[in-house]
Amino acid sequence: MSKIAFQDCYIQSLSHCYGCGKNNPEGHQLKSYWLDNYEGSKTIAHFTPKPYHTAIPGFVYGGLLASLIDCHGTGSAAAVVHYKNNLTIGSDPTIRFVTAALNINYLAPTPIDKQLELVGEFSQVKDNKVIVDITLSTNNVICVKGEVVAVKMPATFK
Ligand SMILES: CCCCCCCCCC(=O)SCCNC(=O)CCNC(=O)[C@H](O)C(C)(C)COP(=O)(O)OP(=O)(O)OC[C@H]1O[C@@H](n2cnc3c(N)ncnc32)[C@H](O)[C@@H]1OP(=O)(O)O
Numbered sequence: 627m628s629k630i631a632f633q634d635c636y637i638q639s640l641s642h643c644y645g646c647g648k649n650n651p652e653g654h655q656l657k658s659y660w661l662d663n664y665e666g667s668k669t670i671a672h673f674t675p676k677p678y679h680t681a682i683p684g685f686v687y688g689g690l691l692a693s694l695i696d697c698h699g700t701g702s703a704a705a706v707v708h709y710k711n712n713l714t715i716g717s718d719p720t721i722r723f724v725t726a727a728l729n730i731n732y733l734a735p736t737p738i739d740k741q742l743e744l745v746g747e748f749s750q751v752k753d754n755k756v757i758v759d760i761t762l763s764t765n766n767v768i769c770v771k772g773e774v775v776a777v778k779m780p781a782t783f784k
Pocket residue numbers: 636640641643645646696697700701722723724725726727754755775777778779780
């Protein structure tokens with residue numbers, strides 16, 4: 627696992643995302659990395675839900691799970707496009723991705739008292755669009771699968 631999270635390489639002005647921005651103290655501050663020995667192909671993130679992330683007592687609210695998948699997907703998209711072009715993720719000009727589409731399938735209830743593991747793999751990588759398939763697991767049981775279509779952030783977002 628690399629030492630610096632993808633999201634922590636985002637420039638300050640793009641570090642306020644509720645899901646992953648390091649400058650958002652109220653947010654989830656998700657951190658995504660390359661999976662060990664899979665640089666350029668698989669990504670990983672971990673998150674431990676708080677008791678208030680409850681849906682039904684004992685289980686995690688699905689909107690939170692979608693949010694984690696969303697941010698792991700867009701962070702992974704930025705990382706792979708930099709990797710493919712031999713660029714450093716913090717380099718200038720900044721290349722970032724926003725969510726164009728998010729498809730979530732809840733396969734099993736997600737226990738709230740366990741660390742969650744998200745693993746991303748790429749089904750399409752283009753400079754302007756990346757599709758990331760993500761599994762969210764606890765104790766090696768896949769609870770949620772998601773597909774994130776991430777599109778290069780247009781200049782109008784700045
Ligand atoms: C941002 C940096 C900081 C980190 C923050 C992390 C972000 C966290 C995730 C988010 O919450 S982002 C906020 C939620 N997302 C948005 O608000 C996006 C709103 N939508 C837009 O701004 C535009 O619709 C969008 C940038 C997604 C696409 O507009 P474009 O004009 O760039 O798209 P274009 O028509 O050029 O299409 C480019 C490619 O994307 C595809 N595409 C566009 N919209 C799509 C869509 N909705 N679903 C699937 N594919 C889509 C399109 O088919 C095409 O694929 P191909 O290159 O393969 O032909």
